[in-house]
Amino acid sequence: MNLRIIASDFNASLKTWKRSKGTMFWTIAFPVLLILIFGAIFSGADEVTYEFHVQDLDDSDWSHTFINILDNISVVDIKTVSSDENITAFIEKETLSVALVIPGGFGEAIDKSFFDEEITVNVSFHYDPSEQGSSASILRSIVTSSLQEFNMQLSGGRRIIGVDQISTITEDFDFIDFFIPGMIGFTIMTSCIYGSIERNTKFRKDGILRKLLTTPITRAEWILAKMLFMLFLSFVSTLVILVVGTLVWGVSLHINLFMIVFMVVIIIATSFLFSGIGMIIGRFVKEEETADMAGGAITFPMMFLAGTFFSLDMMPEFMQSIARILPLYYVNEGLRNAMIYTNIDKTIFNTAIVLIFAAIFFLVGVFVTKWKED
Amino acid sequence: MIEKDVRCPKCHEIVTFSGEPGERLTVTCPKCGAQGKVTFKKSTIDQDYAIEVSHLKKIYGDLAAVDDISFSVPKGEIFAFLGPNGAGKTTTVEIIESIREPTMGTIRIFGKDITSSFNEVKEKIGILPQEFQSFEKLTVKETLVYFSKLYKKRADIDDIIGAMDLKDNQNKLYKNLSGGLKQRVGVAISLVNDPEIVFLDEPSTGLDPKARREVWEVIANLRSKGKTVFLTTHYMEEAEYLADHIAIIHKGKIIAEGSLEELINRYGKGSLLHIKGCKTGNTVELLRENGFNATSKENGNIAVTIGHKDRLLEVLSHLRHKCVDYDSIDIRRPNLEEIFLQLTGAKLSEVKA
Ligand SMILES: Nc1ncnc2c1ncn2[C@@H]1O[C@H](COP(=O)(O)OP(=O)(O)O)[C@@H](O)[C@H]1O
Ligand SMILES: [Mg+2]
Numbered sequence A: 001m002n003l004r005i006i007a008s009d010f011n012a013s014l015k016t017w018k019r020s021k022g023t024m025f026w027t028i029a030f031p032v033l034l035i036l037i038f039g040a041i042f043s044g045a046d047e048v049t050y051e052f053h054v055q056d057l058d059d060s061d062w063s064h065t066f067i068n069i070l071d072n073i074s075v076v077d078i079k080t081v082s083s084d085e086n087i088t089a090f091i092e093k094e095t096l097s098v099a100l101v102i103p104g105g106f107g108e109a110i111d112k113s114f115f116d117e118e119i120t121v122n123v124s125f126h127y128d129p130s131e132q133g134s135s136a137s138i139l140r141s142i143v144t145s146s147l148q149e150f151n152m153q154l155s156g157g158r159r160i161i162g163v164d165q166i167s168t169i170t171e172d173f174d175f176i177d178f179f180i181p182g183m184i185g186f187t188i189m190t191s192c193i194y195g196s197i198e199r200n201t202k203f204r205k206d207g208i209l210r211k212l213l214t215t216p217i218t219r220a221e222w223i224l225a226k227m228l229f230m231l232f233l234s235f236v237s238t239l240v241i242l243v244v245g246t247l248v249w250g251v252s253l254h255i256n257l258f259m260i261v262f263m264v265v266i267i268i269a270t271s272f273l274f275s276g277i278g279m280i281i282g283r284f285v286k287e288e289e290t291a292d293m294a295g296g297a298i299t300f301p302m303m304f305l306a307g308t309f310f311s312l313d314m315m316p317e318f319m320q321s322i323a324r325i326l327p328l329y330y331v332n333e334g335l336r337n338a339m340i341y342t343n344i345d346k347t348i349f350n351t352a353i354v355l356i357f358a359a360i361f362f363l364v365g366v367f368v369t370k371w372k373e374d
Numbered sequence B: 001m002i003e004k005d006v007r008c009p010k011c012h013e014i015v016t017f018s019g020e021p022g023e024r025l026t027v028t029c030p031k032c033g034a035q036g037k038v039t040f041k042k043s044t045i046d047q048d049y050a051i052e053v054s055h056l057k058k059i060y061g062d063l064a065a066v067d068d069i070s071f072s073v074p075k076g077e078i079f080a081f082l083g084p085n086g087a088g089k090t091t092t093v094e095i096i097e098s099i100r101e102p103t104m105g106t107i108r109i110f111g112k113d114i115t116s117s118f119n120e121v122k123e124k125i126g127i128l129p130q131e132f133q134s135f136e137k138l139t140v141k142e143t144l145v146y147f148s149k150l151y152k153k154r155a156d157i158d159d160i161i162g163a164m165d166l167k168d169n170q171n172k173l174y175k176n177l178s179g180g181l182k183q184r185v186g187v188a189i190s191l192v193n194d195p196e197i198v199f200l201d202e203p204s205t206g207l208d209p210k211a212r213r214e215v216w217e218v219i220a221n222l223r224s225k226g227k228t229v230f231l232t233t234h235y236m237e238e239a240e241y242l243a244d245h246i247a248i249i250h251k252g253k254i255i256a257e258g259s260l261e262e263l264i265n266r267y268g269k270g271s272l273l274h275i276k277g278c279k280t281g282n283t284v285e286l287l288r289e290n291g292f293n294a295t296s297k298e299n300g301n302i303a304v305t306i307g308h309k310d311r312l313l314e315v316l317s318h319l320r321h322k323c324v325d326y327d328s329i330d331i332r333r334p335n336l337e338e339i340f341l342q343l344t345g346a347k348l349s350e351v352k353a
Helices: A003-019 A021-042 A061-071 A087-094 A106-115 A129-155 A175-205 A208-213 A219-249 A257-283 A288-305 A317-323 A327-341 A344-368 B091-096 B114-124 B138-148 B155-162 B179-190 B208-224 B234-243 B262-265 B283-289 B309-321 B336-344
Strands: A051-056 A078-082 A098-104 A121-127 A163-169 B002-007 B014-019 B024-028 B034-038 B049-060 B063-074 B079-081 B104-109 B125-128 B197-201 B230-234 B245-250 B253-258 B271-276 B293-296 B302-306 B328-331
Touching: A003 A021, A003 A219, A003 B138, A021 A175, A021 A219, A051 A061, A051 A087, A061 A078, A061 A098, A061 A106, A061 A129, A087 A098, A087 A121, A098 A129, A106 A121, A106 A129, A121 A129, A129 A163, A175 A208, A175 A219, A175 A257, A175 A288, A175 A327, A208 B138, A219 A257, A257 A288, A257 A327, A288 A317, A288 A327, A327 A344, B002 B034, B002 B063, B014 B024, B014 B049, B049 B091, B049 B230, B063 B091, B063 B104, B063 B230, B063 B253, B079 B091, B079 B208, B079 B234, B091 B104, B091 B197, B091 B230, B104 B114, B104 B138, B114 B125, B125 B179, B138 B155, B138 B179, B155 B179, B179 B197, B179 B208, B208 B230, B208 B234, B230 B234, B234 B336, B245 B262, B253 B262, B253 B336, B262 B336, B271 B309, B283 B293, B283 B302, B283 B309
Parallel strands: A051 A078, A051 A098, A121 A163, B079 B230, B079 B245, B125 B197, B197 B230
Antiparallel strands: A098 A121, B002 B014, B024 B034, B049 B063, B049 B104, B245 B253, B271 B302, B271 B328, B293 B302
């Protein structure tokens, strides 16, 4: 590995990109345009609720005390949910964004905790992750700080009462929240596939690959340099999409280390995945225009079938099962779960699938492409 | 035991002999029977040749694109590989450049077999592939800097820009250059590592005559810098103008090889004398009676083939003796086109793959 060569190649790619209006359009302007257009079509007014539904399954002195603490906070308007309601069904029926459940045994646990230091008890905070911008985050912080205060009063700081956060993904999250992760996946897919196709068809026809074969650069150095550049593009696109989405439509992201790490992993894997697919196309379709068409024939249907812009739940069953075999589906789901739903299990699951797809397609791509001629 | 390829001085067949290092043997050419002595070097490195190709063969399906060819390129020469489209020029040159694998045969560059030494060789060669197009959105200078950074050994970019006469265009984007300039940039790229051998695959194909001339000047310039140039072309003027040594390739085989003089002397049917505007009857008959190959053309023009230069004076003295009246005489020696026509029965510029 020669870093000077890699840096020089990266620099050349960057210059080329800055001078190519077409690529600039697809990596930056196109996603921004789509966000603006789709956002305008689907944006609905955000209704902010400070009503806080609390279900008290304990009905003890301690639970009453805690509810009182919450109720005393001026912006919170406590609504009691009857203890025979199924909370999940209730949330769905009333289209609530948040609800708090105090479990049975809450009071008993607090009583015991005075004698047994090990005892703790958790309340459950149900929330809809797609509505993060509005009331949910405010109520969440209210619950956490109230609990802190309550714990302080009870034990001088020992954490007796904790919070279980339960996400209640309902069908009616904001469209833009659904759309932004899809836009990121789609943009990375197109720029990596078409970039890779260009390198493996046009550069071959123009003799650039043959030329490079007779210079000291190795294929590993070339691939690494190009992949670093594709990653750079993917992150630029992602950043632009997130900034525009947040500034214009108020997409509210979950910025925490765990999710950022997963987002980064998914973006890197996606870049490798679709660069690999581009290599495979370039291997079998030698002519650049035809290869671009083949790229379009793969990306365009995949964009719809993988639930990029519209939820798959609106589609018939067989279309949903098609989506399950498309790599972009897992990219979309992974990004959504990481950025929007903050569903850790699903994030890990989808990321793992994306990584497997990436490893397979990239390795096959590297394996089937060669610089040598027959 | 080592092997050595020797070109028979008489029939130019390349024959492989084997012997011990340092041994001197008397050998007989299996083709023409000529005898000669062969010395086997103590060191197998042959310092005099930049490139040695022996028994190279490349088969595609039922087609022998390159059919058992052998040749050597001495250091410091411009070697032209001349042949029509589809003759096997690119296949040969790309095998030498390790871009394609041969079906059979060995290639040595500076005496070392390239199958094991090509990575070292990379620093010493510069190539311009056929129909090469560089990165569209880089300027001429950026392009040269890009390629030079790939090498350990680097020539001064500004020197190359000066030598290739690219100074006025060095900040233009490659895609905005004319065809001739692009080819000059292509040659310039092949020089960024100050190579000892430069391979140019049809560097002037597709250019107009003026641009072609400019490319030729640039190539001629390389010889004066002491570089070995391996040039492929299907323009006979290009080979005539540039090459020290020419190999004519047709259907995968080398059908003639030597300097321009040698080729003309060996294969040319002699010079062609044109008597223009002849006003005396029976001149053709007169010349024929005296054993000349004369043919009558339109407007009283007569063409005479001259085998040896002494015969030229004979023609002139016959004309004078019989008081033949004519407007003018010109004389032309045969060119490669005619030699090719004679060897293959086909025209160089018209043969298609
Ligand atoms: N990759 C290939 N597969 C099959 N046939 C080939 C291939 N490359 C070249 N050929 C054939 O080999 C012959 C020589 O081609 P080439 O070396 O390109 O000729 P030239 O460079 O002299 O025009 C042609 O008939 C061509 O069609
Ligand atoms: Mg060719």
